[in-house]
Amino acid sequence: MRVLGIESSCDETAAAVYDDSAGMLSNVVSSQVAVHGAYGGVVPELASREHLKSIVPVVEKALSAASTGRDAIDGIAVTAGPGLIGSLLVGLCFAKSLAFAWGKPLYGADHLEAHVYAAFLENDVPFPYIALLVSGGHTSLFRVEGWGEMTFLGGTRDDAAGEAFDKAAKMLGFPYPGGVAVDRAGREGDASRFHFPRAWLSRDSADFSFSGLKTALRVFLASPEGKAARVEDVAASFQEAVADVLVGKAIEAAERERVPRLVLAGGVSANSRLRELAAQRGSAAGIATFLPSKALCTDNAAMVAQLGERRLSAGVFSGPELSAYAASRFTR
Secondary structure: OEEEEEEOOOOEEEEEEEEOOOEEEEEEEEEOHHHHHHHOOOOHHHHHHHHHHHHHHHHHHHHHHOOOOHHHOOEEEEEEEOOOHHHHHHHHHHHHHHHHHHOOOEEEEEHHHHHHOHHHHOOOOOOOEEEEEEOOOOEEEEEEEEOOEEEEEEEEOOOOHHHHHHHHHHHHOOOOOHHHHHHHHHOOOOOOOOOOOOOOOOOOOOOEOOHHHHHHHHHHHHOHHHHHOOHHHHHHHHHHHHHHHHHHHHHHHHHHHOOOEEEEEOHHHHOHHHHHHHHHHHHHHOOEEEOOOHHHHOOOOHHHHHHHHHHHHOOOOOOOOOOOOOOOOOOO
8 A cells, every 4th residue: 555644743844655565655844944943933823834835845746756646646644633733734634635636545643653653664663662752742651562552651741852952942042943953062062061950750650851950951051150151061961861861761661661672753862862872771771772763753754654554554544524633642
């Protein structure tokens, strides 16, 4: 089965073609960084308008890159949620209209579930595994037993790790996108120069908390020591605190669940220090760590098309009543 995937949950318009035998045939992403950069973050209304401009040419480019016409497409998958409702509606309405016009079955994919299985686009990961999903809006741990078999182990009690990176970047005077800027500056800094707090919470807890870390950074930057500090050292030290907790809790979850495999997913899993630390500690603990390429960590439509192919091949379809939603059923 060959599936066209469409993704528009936030600020990137994406389309891809996935084939059950040939794998990923195309993966096109149109970024809106230039649009939102002036505002220091994603402006929902502007994001929706940009999706309207980009959706048709992006889909056309994905089909062309895959040398695929409408007759070769067997189904269409689209992100239904979670995400910004206005952005989601652009991709969802387009996909529903296309499915109707072409007479193709449709599947509404969950954005988080698509991320959790994105590693399969490059690796055949044995089940079960622990998935650490980290992005600008989500920070969660799952036990994954198979396709469609995900158990929520824990998540953030306040802010997502990606949101913490973005707020830290603003405090440090870095440009948007903040997470990328912190990562870049952190490579030039000393991660051991300053110690920022780690919220480990209760024993054996798989939950996260980053609000206190953000406050600690703000207080530090207002102090004489903080004002005199090298910004690269501060970025590296803050990044180390985030990565330390993310990897530490992921490894603990794998050991507690007696699962020898860990998969990183979501946009923040493209962070270089997080990837390095996960590989190091995973190896030391005897846990195989799977790191998707950075292009497949951030939002993309290939993961949506892949999940759609699995569902549509199993006879699972979405009807015309399919609606966009802001919260995932896989998290609390």
